[in-house]
Amino acid sequence: MKIRTVITVFIGTFLLSSCMVVRPGEVGIKQRLGKISNEALSEGPKGYNPFTTNIITLPTRTVNLEIKSSLPSKEGLTITSVMSILYRIRPSSAPKLLRDIGRAYESEVILPVFRSAAADVSSRFLAKDMHSGERAVIEAQIRDRMAEILEPKGLIVDNVLMKSIVLPSGLANSIEEKLQAEQDAQRMEFIKQREQLDAERLVIQARGERDAAVIKADAERQRVEIQAAGDAAALRLQAEAQAEANAGLQESLTGEVLRYHAIEAFLQMARSQNSKIIVTNGDTPFLGLPAELLNNDQK
Numbered sequence: 001m002k003i004r005t006v007i008t009v010f011i012g013t014f015l016l017s018s019c020m021v022v023r024p025g026e027v028g029i030k031q032r033l034g035k036i037s038n039e040a041l042s043e044g045p046k047g048y049n050p051f052t053t054n055i056i057t058l059p060t061r062t063v064n065l066e067i068k069s070s071l072p073s074k075e076g077l078t079i080t081s082v083m084s085i086l087y088r089i090r091p092s093s094a095p096k097l098l099r100d101i102g103r104a105y106e107s108e109v110i111l112p113v114f115r116s117a118a119a120d121v122s123s124r125f126l127a128k129d130m131h132s133g134e135r136a137v138i139e140a141q142i143r144d145r146m147a148e149i150l151e152p153k154g155l156i157v158d159n160v161l162m163k164s165i166v167l168p169s170g171l172a173n174s175i176e177e178k179l180q181a182e183q184d185a186q187r188m189e190f191i192k193q194r195e196q197l198d199a200e201r202l203v204i205q206a207r208g209e210r211d212a213a214v215i216k217a218d219a220e221r222q223r224v225e226i227q228a229a230g231d232a233a234a235l236r237l238q239a240e241a242q243a244e245a246n247a248g249l250q251e252s253l254t255g256e257v258l259r260y261h262a263i264e265a266f267l268q269m270a271r272s273q274n275s276k277i278i279v280t281n282g283d284t285p286f287l288g289l290p291a292e293l294l295n296n297d298q299k
Contacts (some may be wrong), residue, residue, distance in 0.1 A: 004075055014224075015017040018092060019045055019046070019047050019048075020045070020046050020047075020055045021044065021045050021046070022041050022042065022043045022055070022057060023043060023057070024043050025043075025059060025060055025061035026043065026057045026058065026059055026060060026061075027040050027041065027042070027057065027058055027060050027089070027091045027094045028040070028041030028042075028046055028055045028056070029041065029055065029056045029057075029058065029094055029095050029098050030048060030053055030054075030055055030056075031053065031054055031055075031056055032049075032052055032053040033052055036098055036099040038096075039095070040091050041055065041097055042091070054097060056103070058089055058094050058097070058098065058103070059088075059089065060064065060088060060090075060091050060094070061088060062086055062087070062088045062158060063086070063087055064084050064085075064086055065084065065086075065087065065106060065111075066082065066083070066084050066112065066163075067082070067083050067084075067114065068081070068082050068083075068113065069081055069083060069114075069120065071118055071122040071130075072119055072122060072123045073122060073123070073125065073127040074123060074124060074125055074126050075127060077127050077167075079122070079127055079130060079165060079167060080165075080166040081130075081162055081163075081164060081165050081166070082163045082164045083114075083118070083160060083161060083162050083163060084160070084161045084163055085110065085114055085146075085157065085159075085160055086157070086158040086160075086161070087150070087156060087157050087158060088155075088156050088158065089154055089155060089156075090154045090155075090156055092154075093154025096153075096154055097153060097154040097155070100153065101153065103153065105153075105227060106167065109150065109153065110146075110150065113146050113150060114142070114160075115147050115148075116145075117142050117145035117146050118142050118143065118160075121138055121141045121142050121145060122138060124177050125137075127167055127184060129163065130165045130167075131165060132194065133166070135162055135165075138162065139159070139160050139161060139162055140160075142160045143157050143159060143160040146160070159162065231248050
């Protein structure tokens with residue numbers, strides 16, 4: 001009974017020790033009697049012989065390796081920086097990486113390659129460029145230089161980030177003063193442009209008011225001219241009408257008509273009860289009636 005129990009415990013221990021789980025974000029590599037297998041094991045449970053074989057796991061997820069480094073600048077200054085290297089292992093290249101470099105690939109390969117690439121790239125830029133838009137260019141060039149060396153080994157560099165830059169105090173003050181001067185110059189340029197726009201607006205407004213006054217004066221002049229022309233035309237038409245009326249009246253006043261009206265007026269005056277004196281020239285009933293008109297009519 002005791003022997004069976006021992007055998008059962010031994011078998012259970014053997015089975016448990018011969019099984020391993022490769023977690024998500026990792027890759028497994030079997031090492032049998034010191035020899036690295038070329039097969040990369042994906043995540044999940046894996047069985048192996050614990051007496052001759054063991055399984056080594058390497059991370060395939062993105063790893064953030066933070067480094068504090070001193071970078072040389074183009075003018076010979078030393079810039080203190082904190083940078084992050086975002087890298088990952090290509091799963092299919094994990095066995096080769098483990099065989100050629102080992103598990104200390106960060107200190108053996110990544111850090112030396114980074115220091116060399118960062119120093120080479122930063123030495124081609126001025127210190128002030130690390131605080132300007134050139135910062136992204138510096139990061140991209142460091143990443144590209146590292147990728148040329150590390151990707152053939154199975155290490156993929158996703159990005160290189162300059163998290164902080166510490167410039168020498170004198171240079172930092174100079175950069176701040178320059179930036180302040182540039183901001184002041186931009187502010188003055190803005191003020192100048194605004195004043196110029198205001199002046200142009202006033203000029204346009206004055207021109208508009210002048211044009212409006214000219215248009216108003218011209219319209220008033222045209223109105224007066226039109227009114228004067230209308231009044232002149234009305235007077236001309238009135239004169240022509242009066243002339244036509246006079247001509248018509250003159251044609252209608254014949255001698256007989258005038259003699260009739262003269263006699264009628266004479267009779268009306270004669271019927272009046274008031275005392276009166278009638279003066280006549282002997283040819284017409286009233287003094288002032290043209291005798292030539294009556295004589296002509298009688299003829």
